[in-house]
Amino acid sequence: MAAKFDMNDDSVVVVIGTGAGGGVLSNELAQKGVKVVALEAGGRYLPEDYVNDEWESFGQLAWVDPRTTSGDWRVAKDFSGLPAWIVKAVGGTTTHWAGASLRFQEHEWKAKTTYGDVAGANLLDWPIDAAEMDPYYTKAENKLGVTRTGGRAGLPGNNNYKVFEAGAKALGYENVHTGRMAINSDDNDDRMMCQQTGFCFQGCKWGAKWSAAYTDIPRGEATGNLEVRDHAHVARIVHDKQGKVNGVEYFDKDGNLQLQKARVVCVAGNSFESPRLLLNSASAMFPDGLANSSGMVGKNYMRHMTGSVYAVFDKPVKMWRGTTMAGIIQDEARHDPSRGFVGGYEMETLALGLPFMAAFLNPGAWGRGFTTALDHYENMAGMWLVGEDMPQETNRVTLNTDVKDQWGLPVANVHFSDHPNDIAMREHAYKQGQAVYEAVGATRTFPTPPYPSTHNLGTNRMSAEAKDGVVNKWGRSHDIENLYISDGSQFTTGAAENPTLTIVALAIRQADHIADELAKGNL
Amino acid sequence: MTNTPEKRTLTRRALLQQSAALGAIAVTGAGFIAAPNAAWALEVTAISEHQMVTLLQMARDIYPHDQVADEYYVVAVKGYDSTENKAFVAEGVAKLDALAQQTGAASYVDTKWEDNRVALLKQIEDDAFFQTIRGGLVTGLYNQKAVWPIFGYEGESFSMGGYIHRGFDDINWL
Numbered sequence: 001m002a003a004k005f006d007m008n009d010d011s012v013v014v015v016i017g018t019g020a021g022g023g024v025l026s027n028e029l030a031q032k033g034v035k036v037v038a039l040e041a042g043g044r045y046l047p048e049d050y051v052n053d054e055w056e057s058f059g060q061l062a063w064v065d066p067r068t069t070s071g072d073w074r075v076a077k078d079f080s081g082l083p084a085w086i087v088k089a090v091g092g093t094t095t096h097w098a099g100a101s102l103r104f105q106e107h108e109w110k111a112k113t114t115y116g117d118v119a120g121a122n123l124l125d126w127p128i129d130a131a132e133m134d135p136y137y138t139k140a141e142n143k144l145g146v147t148r149t150g151g152r153a154g155l156p157g158n159n160n161y162k163v164f165e166a167g168a169k170a171l172g173y174e175n176v177h178t179g180r181m182a183i184n185s186d187d188n189d190d191r192m193m194c195q196q197t198g199f200c201f202q203g204c205k206w207g208a209k210w211s212a213a214y215t216d217i218p219r220g221e222a223t224g225n226l227e228v229r230d231h232a233h234v235a236r237i238v239h240d241k242q243g244k245v246n247g248v249e250y251f252d253k254d255g256n257l258q259l260q261k262a263r264v265v266c267v268a269g270n271s272f273e274s275p276r277l278l279l280n281s282a283s284a285m286f287p288d289g290l291a292n293s294s295g296m297v298g299k300n301y302m303r304h305m306t307g308s309v310y311a312v313f314d315k316p317v318k319m320w321r322g323t324t325m326a327g328i329i330q331d332e333a334r335h336d337p338s339r340g341f342v343g344g345y346e347m348e349t350l351a352l353g354l355p356f357m358a359a360f361l362n363p364g365a366w367g368r369g370f371t372t373a374l375d376h377y378e379n380m381a382g383m384w385l386v387g388e389d390m391p392q393e394t395n396r397v398t399l400n401t402d403v404k405d406q407w408g409l410p411v412a413n414v415h416f417s418d419h420p421n422d423i424a425m426r427e428h429a430y431k432q433g434q435a436v437y438e439a440v441g442a443t444r445t446f447p448t449p450p451y452p453s454t455h456n457l458g459t460n461r462m463s464a465e466a467k468d469g470v471v472n473k474w475g476r477s478h479d480i481e482n483l484y485i486s487d488g489s490q491f492t493t494g495a496a497e498n499p500t501l502t503i504v505a506l507a508i509r510q511a512d513h514i515a516d517e518l519a520k521g522n523l
Numbered sequence: 524m525t526n527t528p529e530k531r532t533l534t535r536r537a538l539l540q541q542s543a544a545l546g547a548i549a550v551t552g553a554g555f556i557a558a559p560n561a562a563w564a565l566e567v568t569a570i571s572e573h574q575m576v577t578l579l580q581m582a583r584d585i586y587p588h589d590q591v592a593d594e595y596y597v598v599a600v601k602g603y604d605s606t607e608n609k610a611f612v613a614e615g616v617a618k619l620d621a622l623a624q625q626t627g628a629a630s631y632v633d634t635k636w637e638d639n640r641v642a643l644l645k646q647i648e649d650d651a652f653f654q655t656i657r658g659g660l661v662t663g664l665y666n667q668k669a670v671w672p673i674f675g676y677e678g679e680s681f682s683m684g685g686y687i688h689r690g691f692d693d694i695n696w697l
Contacts (some may be wrong), residue, residue, distance in 0.1 A: 162697055205681045206685075321691045366657055367587070370586070387602075484599060
């Protein structure tokens with residue numbers, strides 16, 4: 001039975017956001033007997049509500065509140081009001097994610113040490129390492145039911161994967177498989193196995209893909225220690241005279257401003273909303289925003305080096321059938337500066353339906369150069385490229401006080417420009433991706449530009465030294481001892497891997513820490 | 524198709540007797556546009572027949588798919604026939620026609636070769652008019668479920684149990 005806490009109950013931990021970070025943290029704390037109020041800006045949708053239609057689903061789930069963009073990234077031109085394709089719903093972007101669940105490589109925890117000084121990049125080593133994270137990764141893999149870990153079988157390969165695998169092998173790649181996916185290859189943990197339906201991005205109607213929406217959230221509520229309030233849009237975190245946070249102001253579903261008192265506040269609103277909230281919470285005591293004595297809140301925004309390669313063949317592929325992200329090539333994920341860049345990238349199959357292919361293959365393009373590609377949609381295969389991008393202080397989230405959201409709050413402006421290392425890596429990845437498909441007879445290939453960001457990282461980064469970041473190795477604010485960051489914004493660097501597994505592992509670890517600190521009377 | 528010309532009895536024969544003065548796409552009657560083969564017809568109220576035919580030709584030239592019949596493009600642009608769009612459409616079409624007249628054609632739709640029409644569109648592609656029409660087509664054309672089978676796209680499969688027993692891995696040419 002879900003709990004119900006009083007607005008004036010100042011013994012609760014308030015978690016803002018219910019995705020991979022906040023949703024998992026809320027459940028993990030509730031399981032340990034900690035009282036939690038989770039505030040979620042979006043509504044509640046379960047598998048029976050999900051819509052297997054790209055635009056209709058986008059309208060149901062996507063975060064489309066106003067944001068602005070700047071910088072030389074193409075998203076700022078093609079999708080100026082939509083810098084990210086992320087979700088506003090209970091469960092957050094775990095409804096939309098593809099399910100790829102990869103651990104960081106050991107050296108990626110030590111980016112500065114491994115890569116050395118890269119001009120224009122603000123590299124830093126994480127204050128934690130692979131050995132410390134290992135048990136939490138194992139817990140995260142078991143929670144998510146990740147295939148090819150813990151004795152779980154891999155998923156079968158679909159048509160899109162078979163083309164990709166054949167090309168990879170022809171090219172000499174060796175580390176090619178159907179991925180480590182949080183999608184059941186067999187019935188597991190009260191969730192059924194994948195039915196190869198496609199539409200993984202629109203919410204899995206079978207529940208075969210792990211999402212906090214129908215796992216951690218209801219399990220946390222079942223403890224009686226968790227209350228999830230949906231349609232609760234947080235406006236501001238407030239603090240006492242000593243500078244400790246003591247409550248959260250939010251607009252409820254009727255548009256009324258409420259104040260929930262809090263013992264601890266954990267922010268997990270993804271890498272735009274989390275820094276925006278800290279900045280919008282500026283006060284006389286903290287004129288530059290909360291947790292911002294270093295000036296680092298909002299800085300070092302990372303979105304992964306991304307891009308896609310689609311290819312047309314002379315025969316049908318029907319890439320949309322089955323798992324959207326159906327396989328991976330990991331040979332390029334290594335750090336090998338001889339390729340002309342530091343860090344590495346993963347190649348992962350991806351399919352879009354016809355409506356999204358028309359929107360994203362080459363945004364703004366028209367005429368026969370574009371339409372003859374879509375004419376062969378049935379004969380297309382596709383992959384996504386995802387690699388480590390360089391943190392840069394100038395890539396940042398700031399408040400745009402000229403534009404207000406529906407609550408009258410300044411919106412986030414997202415400024416991003418590629419680092420030369422990002423560009424060199426993308427060029428290499430395009431070339432290799434095109435080569436994979438040409439090796440199996442592609443008649444035409446398309447180096448497709450990045451979509452609105454799905455991996456948003458680094459705007460409240462973790463650092464050993466308070467001057468270098470916003471939070472410490474526990475995600476705890478360097479400045480305010482009872483304020484935590486619990487999402488991907490705490491990433492010090494991005495690594496090459498899809499971030500969700502690491503966000504979940506960090507949330508499990510943070511829950512242990514917070515429960516321990518509460519028990520010791522330190523919070 | 525959409526609005527059949529029932530209110531005014533315009534026979535196929537009557538349609539065909541009127542000259543296709545506005546290009547190959549359509550013939551017009553008073554307030555009507557119809558396919559030369561009468562496969563579809565559309566009544567316009569706020570904008571002129573010429574303006575609607577121009578939008579239709581633009582749609583075909585911006586996203587040309589020779590296997591996709593006009594009726595789907597009609598669906599994608601017919602919404603511009605409204606009083607709120609009247610001035611916007613009139614201004615955009617007038618500019619496009621003026622550019623066509625500099626090449627000696629009577630209008631954009633009177634410009635016979637697609638390449639020549641595309642050259643005219645290139646001259647206005649940064650205009651709000653062109654970008655609005657193009658942007659609207661991305662969903663207006665490609666998000667029509669009736670169009671998907673023409674491209675081989677199957678849409679949702681949940682109602683049929685996914686593809687696990689229906690060919691998710693049926694590729695046979697590798």
